[in-house]
Amino acid sequence: MKRRTFLAGTAATALACPAIAQSSKKLTFLSWNIVDQADMFKRWFAAFTAEHPGVEIEWLDKKGPDLPPFYQTQLAAGTPPDVLDLQGGIGIEYAAQGALLDLTPYLTAHPDVKARFNQDYLNNWVWEGKTWLVPFYVAKTLLFYNKPLFQKAGLAGPATSFDELLAHAEKIGAGGTDQTGFLTLNFDWLYWALFKMNGVDLLSPDLKQPVFDTPKLVEVTEKLAKATAGTAINKISWTGRWVEPLGAFASGKVGMLNAHAPAYFFLKGQGAWINQDTLGVAELPGNWSVPTLHGYGISKGTKNPDLAWAFVEFCTARKQAQEMADSRRVLTAYTEVDNALMGHLEKDEPLAHAVLATQLEHTDKLCGNWPLPNDSRIKDAFYPELQNALLGRKDAKSALDEASRKVARELRRA
Amino acid sequence: MTARDRKLLWLRHAALVLISVVMLMPFYWVLKTSLTGENIYAYPPSLWPVKPHLFNYVDVWYLIPFPRYLLNSIIVSLIAVAGNLVLNAIAGYALTLPFPGRRAVVVLLLSCMLIPFQATIIPAYLITARLGLLNSYLGLALPLISTIVCIFIFKSAFEAVPRSLIDAARIDGLNDLRILLRVLLPLSTPAIATNVVLAFIWSWNNFLWPLIITRDPDMQTLPLGLARFLSYMEDTTGALYAFVVMVLAPGLLVFLMAQSSFMRGLTAGATKG
Amino acid sequence: MALVACFLAPSLLIFLLYRILPLIWNVVLSFEAWSPLHAATWVGWDNYDEMLHDDDVFWQALWNTLIFMASQPIGVAIALGIALLVNSDLKGAAVYRTIVFLSYPLMTVAVAIIWRWMYNERGGLINFVLRRLGIIHQPIAFLDSFAWALPSTIVANTWQVLGFFMIVLLTGLQNIPPHLYEAARVDGAPAWARLFRITLPMLKPSLFLCAVISILNSFAAFDLVYVMTNGGPGHGTELLITYIYKVGFGQTRFDYAAALTVAQFVLLLALAWLANRASGGNAGALE
Numbered sequence: 001m002k003r004r005t006f007l008a009g010t011a012a013t014a015l016a017c018p019a020i021a022q023s024s025k026k027l028t029f030l031s032w033n034i035v036d037q038a039d040m041f042k043r044w045f046a047a048f049t050a051e052h053p054g055v056e057i058e059w060l061d062k063k064g065p066d067l068p069p070f071y072q073t074q075l076a077a078g079t080p081p082d083v084l085d086l087q088g089g090i091g092i093e094y095a096a097q098g099a100l101l102d103l104t105p106y107l108t109a110h111p112d113v114k115a116r117f118n119q120d121y122l123n124n125w126v127w128e129g130k131t132w133l134v135p136f137y138v139a140k141t142l143l144f145y146n147k148p149l150f151q152k153a154g155l156a157g158p159a160t161s162f163d164e165l166l167a168h169a170e171k172i173g174a175g176g177t178d179q180t181g182f183l184t185l186n187f188d189w190l191y192w193a194l195f196k197m198n199g200v201d202l203l204s205p206d207l208k209q210p211v212f213d214t215p216k217l218v219e220v221t222e223k224l225a226k227a228t229a230g231t232a233i234n235k236i237s238w239t240g241r242w243v244e245p246l247g248a249f250a251s252g253k254v255g256m257l258n259a260h261a262p263a264y265f266f267l268k269g270q271g272a273w274i275n276q277d278t279l280g281v282a283e284l285p286g287n288w289s290v291p292t293l294h295g296y297g298i299s300k301g302t303k304n305p306d307l308a309w310a311f312v313e314f315c316t317a318r319k320q321a322q323e324m325a326d327s328r329r330v331l332t333a334y335t336e337v338d339n340a341l342m343g344h345l346e347k348d349e350p351l352a353h354a355v356l357a358t359q360l361e362h363t364d365k366l367c368g369n370w371p372l373p374n375d376s377r378i379k380d381a382f383y384p385e386l387q388n389a390l391l392g393r394k395d396a397k398s399a400l401d402e403a404s405r406k407v408a409r410e411l412r413r414a
Numbered sequence: 415m416t417a418r419d420r421k422l423l424w425l426r427h428a429a430l431v432l433i434s435v436v437m438l439m440p441f442y443w444v445l446k447t448s449l450t451g452e453n454i455y456a457y458p459p460s461l462w463p464v465k466p467h468l469f470n471y472v473d474v475w476y477l478i479p480f481p482r483y484l485l486n487s488i489i490v491s492l493i494a495v496a497g498n499l500v501l502n503a504i505a506g507y508a509l510t511l512p513f514p515g516r517r518a519v520v521v522l523l524l525s526c527m528l529i530p531f532q533a534t535i536i537p538a539y540l541i542t543a544r545l546g547l548l549n550s551y552l553g554l555a556l557p558l559i560s561t562i563v564c565i566f567i568f569k570s571a572f573e574a575v576p577r578s579l580i581d582a583a584r585i586d587g588l589n590d591l592r593i594l595l596r597v598l599l600p601l602s603t604p605a606i607a608t609n610v611v612l613a614f615i616w617s618w619n620n621f622l623w624p625l626i627i628t629r630d631p632d633m634q635t636l637p638l639g640l641a642r643f644l645s646y647m648e649d650t651t652g653a654l655y656a657f658v659v660m661v662l663a664p665g666l667l668v669f670l671m672a673q674s675s676f677m678r679g680l681t682a683g684a685t686k687g
Numbered sequence: 688m689a690l691v692a693c694f695l696a697p698s699l700l701i702f703l704l705y706r707i708l709p710l711i712w713n714v715v716l717s718f719e720a721w722s723p724l725h726a727a728t729w730v731g732w733d734n735y736d737e738m739l740h741d742d743d744v745f746w747q748a749l750w751n752t753l754i755f756m757a758s759q760p761i762g763v764a765i766a767l768g769i770a771l772l773v774n775s776d777l778k779g780a781a782v783y784r785t786i787v788f789l790s791y792p793l794m795t796v797a798v799a800i801i802w803r804w805m806y807n808e809r810g811g812l813i814n815f816v817l818r819r820l821g822i823i824h825q826p827i828a829f830l831d832s833f834a835w836a837l838p839s840t841i842v843a844n845t846w847q848v849l850g851f852f853m854i855v856l857l858t859g860l861q862n863i864p865p866h867l868y869e870a871a872r873v874d875g876a877p878a879w880a881r882l883f884r885i886t887l888p889m890l891k892p893s894l895f896l897c898a899v900i901s902i903l904n905s906f907a908a909f910d911l912v913y914v915m916t917n918g919g920p921g922h923g924t925e926l927l928i929t930y931i932y933k934v935g936f937g938q939t940r941f942d943y944a945a946a947l948t949v950a951q952f953v954l955l956l957a958l959a960w961l962a963n964r965a966s967g968g969n970a971g972a973l974e
Contacts, residue, residue, distance in 0.1 A: 058629070060629060061631075062625075068936045068937065068939070069535065069622075069625070069626065069936040070625065072536070072723055072935075072936055072939060072941075073535060073536055073539045073626050075723035075724060076536045076539070076540065076723040077540055077543055078541060093939070097723075097724060097939060098724045098725065099723075099724060132749045159491055235828060235831060238920075239828075239830075239831040239918075239919065239920060241918070300724075301724075301902060329628060374938070376937050376938050376939075377938045378936065380933075384919075384920075384921040384922055385921070387919070387920055387921045388920075391831070391833075391920060391921075393833050393920075393921065409741070423777075426772050426777060427777075427779075429772060430769075430772055430773065430779075432784060433769060433783075433787065434786045434787070437786055437787055437790060437846070437849070437850075438786060438789070439812065440790075440801045440802065440805055440812075440846065441789070441790075441801075442802070443804065443805060443812045444801045444804065444929040447804065447810070452705075459811075459812070459815055488770075500697075501697045501698045502698065503699070504693075504695075504697070504698075505694060505695050505697070505698040506692040506695065507694060507698075508691045508694035508966070509695075509696045511690075511691055513688055513691045519695065523702070524899070524959060525956060525959075526702045526706040526707065527899065527903060528902070528903075528952055528955040528956060528959065529706045529709065529710050529952060530906040530909075530926060530928055530948075530951075531711055531906070531949075532712075532906075532931055532932045532935075533709065533944070533945075533951075534705060534706065534710075534712075534713075535935075536710040536712075536941065537708060537709040537713075538704075538705055538709055541704050541705070541708065542905045556701070556705070557701070557705040560697065560698040560701045560702070561702055561944075562702070562898070563896070563899075565698060566896070567858075570892065574862055580794075587956075588902075590690055590694075590754045604858060604861070608854065608858070611730065614792075615791065615792045618792070619792075619793070619794040619795065619908065620796070623798060637794050637796065638959060655804070656801070658797045658800055658801065661794065661797060662793055662794070662797055665792045665793070666694075666789065666792060666793075667793070669788075669792045670785070671791075673899060681750030
């Protein structure tokens with residue numbers, strides 16, 4: 001009896017084997033502007049396919065503005081990439097569109113995977129009670145400041161309140177020709193900490209109503225507009241993207257910069273003056289910060305969901321996350337890995353250590369990260385009006401009224 | 415030549431030189447920025463490159479597979495140019511013949527010009543996928559393989575050929591294809607040259623279409639390479655501008671090589687009655 | 688007749704696949720609510736309703752696009768001037784022609800990068816020259832200024848297409864029989880009369896072509912605006928074409944973008960028809 005079943009079993013396996021060998025599964029991985037890590041990815045793919053024979057990985061990388069048209073076209077054609085790397089609010093947007101696979105069942109089935117991550121960062125991708133992405137690499141905003149400019153202006157250290165921040169900016173801006181006090185990045189809500197520290201919220205807790213059109217916000221906006229009209233706040237804050245703002249700070253003529261940690265490596269490359277004694281690192285007043293995260297998601301239209309999950313699990317495993325952290329000097333939200341990285345850096349690169357340390361503190365004070373299904377539309381409704389007010393085209397009240405009206409309309413449509 | 419004529423001639427040259435300077439200035443400024451060693455974000459900028467160096471160009475060459483992208487762009491443009499010459503010439507010829515509904519066809523073609531590519535991305539992708547041409551050279555060239563402006567350029571050129579020549583050829587028993595090849599095209603070198611230059615420029619510079627339909631990094635064209643470089647390595651030294659120069663150089667070189675016959679074709683037209 | 692069909696077929700096929708079918712797709716889609724993952728539902732005029740009554744960005748973009756097109760004749764006039772200067776056996780004419788045309792073969796993205804740099808407050812040539820000449824004392828943030836941003840992009844666009852207009856007009860000038868000028872000279876007609884009585888009327892087909900290309904330049908300006916200002920500041924340089932792209936791929940509202948596309952198409956048809964009437968009906972000699 002046993003021998004017969006054994007033989008039957010062997011025969012069955014023997015018949016099945018050629019079938020398995022023939023069916024080669026293809027996994028497409030679409031990443032967001034990370035082509036500099038090509039070597040690392042090739043190692044990962046080789047390791048993964050060794051563990052999963054018969055699997056072929058196709059790697060596509062698109063830069064930020066190019067990824068949406070590419071992805072949407074793929075969706076329309078019915079051939080979405082299996083695994084995606086998405087930045088910022090677009091993750092929730094795609095989830096809300098129905099493009100992504102709900103990862104909650106996988107995380108429940110693999111609690112060890114879930115426990116790897118810093119839960120504050122992981123919770124950024126919860127929408128309607130479900131988790132849609134897991135962290136790939138994370139960053140949040142901090143305050144870089146130019147110590148020599150601070151000394152020249154007679155300032156002891158970074159500000160601890162909004163008004164103090166503006167006062168510092170005023171002083172530094174007045175301190176020399178072409179000098180300005182403060183600069184911030186403005187994409188993906190990165191400036192929101194400035195408002196949050198004044199107790200302003202964008203939307204009601206249920207995310208259905210705009211609640212920002214308050215006298216407090218008008219006051220804050222007017223202060224910022226006045227500072228921008230002078231030399232306290234550099235205009236590039238509201239009009240620049242990545243290169244101009246960072247370039248301006250790197251030129252040594254700006255007192256403070258509100259940007260996320262990866263800016264540090266860019267600045268170091270451009271500003272010869274930057275070293276441990278000249279670059280200060282601090283949290284913004286109130287310890288508020290805006291996260292900008294990259295996460296792995298799986299397309300709902302994938303033909304191999306389990307395989308896609310295996311790939312995501314693999315990429316966020318200890319070894320891979322460590323490689324990513326070491327190679328790019330970025331945090332992965334994988335707690336142990338991040339702690340290990342910080343351990344190295346403390347000795348080898350104290351300034352990088354100081355910068356990255358801010359990324360791990362106060363993760364309970366994240367703002368500007370509402371899980372909105374129509375994040376881009378809300379941004380489009382809000383930011384141009386805010387920009388109008390900050391650049392002096394409209395007065396703050398009417399600009400914010402207009403923004404409130406437009407945001408309400410978008411929320412109604414959702 | 416009278417004194418007045420000489421003065422006019424000098425004025426003409428002066429005006430043209432001024433225009434040339436204005437047209438060339440942006441090129442020079444970018445070239446200078448790519449070579450200079452100063453901090454380009456510091457004011458005032460210098461008019462000449464300060465401590466010029468070629469490191470930016472070296473960076474760019476090693477950062478992306480420049481030769482591969484260049485080759486891809488060349489192949490796609492060759493297909494597009496060849497296709498344009500054939501398709502546009504025969505279509506242009508057909509439009510010179512009287513046939514019922516000709517006006518409607520002309521209006522149709524003119525209307526087609528008013529449809530921007532950005533609005534056609536998704537359907538164009540789906541159609542190309544159906545044809546099995548995704549990620550292929552032909553697929554890259556296909557949407558631009560015939561262009562309406564160039565059809566009309568051929569049409570105008572053919573219509574400018576004296577009727578007597580065409581009638582004579584017909585009496586000699588030549589069929590339409592022969593008339594096109596033996597009589598019309600040889601007398602329309604400006605139109606041919608214009609077709610070549612325009613088809614080349616439009617296919618060479620196309621960015622959005624290759625973005626959508628290429629999957630292999632090896633199939634990318636040069637504009638995509640520029641965009642790729644722009645994204646991660648966007649930096650405040652001259653490297654970005656070095657890249658601009660390097661991407662423009664092949665297109666400009668090709669144009670400069672072709673321009674003598676292109677321009678000669680135009681002046682030859684001056685002797686036409 | 689069969690021959691005509693054969694000769695027209697290949698081109699018409701390409702246009703059918705890549706322009707007409709997509710246009711029909713857009714028209715149908717403009718009456719529906721659709722996203723890549725959900726089935727389409729018919730919503731009638733809703734999208735158009737929103738566009739006309741509930742969307743001030745649309746009106747801003749429309750206005751900007753019209754201004755953009757209205758400024759194109761300046762470029763055509765300059766190009767005509769250059770073409771007239773260069774249209775002769777003037778020594779070095781070929782060199783001048785080449786120099787003027789040199790800007791056209793550039794990728795628009797590259798043109799945008801070049802001009803964004805030219806306008807830069809610190810390292811840009813324009814601010815440098817203006818400050819050196821004492822015309823201004825503080826740098827002007829051309830691309831961030833509500834007043835200057837759109838004209839700045841128009842200047843960059845004009846620089847790029849000037850050569851193309853010049854070529855079209857040159858070809859037209861070459862086709863004017865010289866004996867017409869001879870006869871006019873013999874009759875004692877002054878230069879400006881020759882220009883207005885002979886040159887311009889004979890150039891009607893070329894001018895019509897330039898008019899159509901001007902209209903199309905607002906498409907070509909997509910890359911220019913996208914890279915130089917991204918429609919900013921605050922939609923100050925938003926063109927219909929950039930708005931369509933943003934709505935489609937940025938906000939993932941392809942149905943609404945389709946309505947915008949149809950609206951733009953209708954607008955352009957109207958403008959092309961007007962240009963046709965202005966150049967004497969029947970599209971100059973395009974009939």
